[in-house]
Amino acid sequence: MTAEQIIFLIVGAATLIAGFLVVTVRNLVHAALWLVATLFGVAIIYTLLNAGFLAVVQVVVYIGAIAILFIFAVMLTRRQAAETGASVNKNWWAGALMSVLTFAALALLLQSWSGFSKTASAVPSGFDAINQLGDALTSSAGYVLPFEVASVLLLAALVGAVYLAFNKK
Amino acid sequence: MIPLSWYLILAAGLFSIGLFGVLARRNAVAILLGVELMLNAVNINLVAFWRYGDVTQMAGQVFAIIVFAVAAAEVAVGLALVISVYRRRNTVVAEELDLLKW
Numbered sequence: 001m002t003a004e005q006i007i008f009l010i011v012g013a014a015t016l017i018a019g020f021l022v023v024t025v026r027n028l029v030h031a032a033l034w035l036v037a038t039l040f041g042v043a044i045i046y047t048l049l050n051a052g053f054l055a056v057v058q059v060v061v062y063i064g065a066i067a068i069l070f071i072f073a074v075m076l077t078r079r080q081a082a083e084t085g086a087s088v089n090k091n092w093w094a095g096a097l098m099s100v101l102t103f104a105a106l107a108l109l110l111q112s113w114s115g116f117s118k119t120a121s122a123v124p125s126g127f128d129a130i131n132q133l134g135d136a137l138t139s140s141a142g143y144v145l146p147f148e149v150a151s152v153l154l155l156a157a158l159v160g161a162v163y164l165a166f167n168k169k
Numbered sequence: 170m171i172p173l174s175w176y177l178i179l180a181a182g183l184f185s186i187g188l189f190g191v192l193a194r195r196n197a198v199a200i201l202l203g204v205e206l207m208l209n210a211v212n213i214n215l216v217a218f219w220r221y222g223d224v225t226q227m228a229g230q231v232f233a234i235i236v237f238a239v240a241a242a243e244v245a246v247g248l249a250l251v252i253s254v255y256r257r258r259n260t261v262v263a264e265e266l267d268l269l270k271w
Binding site: 002008015019028035038051053061065069073076089100102103106115117124133137142150157160164165167 | 246261
């Protein structure tokens with residue numbers, strides 16, 4: 001077993017455990033902090049996949065913005081009754097069954113696929129992923145239209161969020 | 170080297186955990202936390218397929234970045250909705266938001 005595999009196993013197990021705690025822990029502030037741990041694990045997975053830029057974006061956008069937004073929302077909507085009641089609804093067993101079945105079906109489906117256990121070819125020498133990504137996002141032969149549409153979407157979300165959360169009194 | 174299967178199984182596990190959170194949690198903010206886990210699982214898959222396919226084709230990473238942008242927009246609007254609902258009905262428990270009858 002190589003060092004890379006050992007790192008993957010440790011990080012993957014930690015990510016799954018933290019993710020499980022996100023959906024089971026009762027205190028929502030703790031759940032948001034476990035989400036930060038999960039997102040860190042996913043950032044390390046990106047690094048293992050030679051996607052360094054995405055790992056940085058994951059830390060800055062997901063952990064720096066989204067997780068903090070969650071903590072703010074939890075603290076703004078705190079109420080004693082919500083903290084003492086059950087954290088899962090009465091159909092939680094059906095949800096658990098559904099998610100186990102989904103995992104089993106995915107695993108079964110993937111196992112029957114011929115490319116399931118293939119290994120990565122080496123990255124060609126002189127290949128600069130960040131350069132390529134920037135080219136792909138801004139060239140008209142690449143993905144400039146989805147890129148611009150994403151900026152419009154973010155603007156619409158900004159205006160919508162301010163409008164919805166604005167106190168009209 | 171790590172085979173592709175490890176990443177796919179990790180992503181499938183993370184997706185299933187997120188699905189459980191969406192289906193079972195009562196608090197609306199906790200449901201959104203589950204959605205975040207599912208989006209992250211999808212992103213792991215996209216980046217893994219980029220790495221194990223042709224690395225000069227950047228479609229996988231571009232998709233992942235679009236998912237980042239959509240996730241940020243989704244969280245901002247979703248949490249604004251939760252705060253707005255909390256102001257009007259003084260609750261964020263999904264079962265108590267039963268304005269629509271059937």
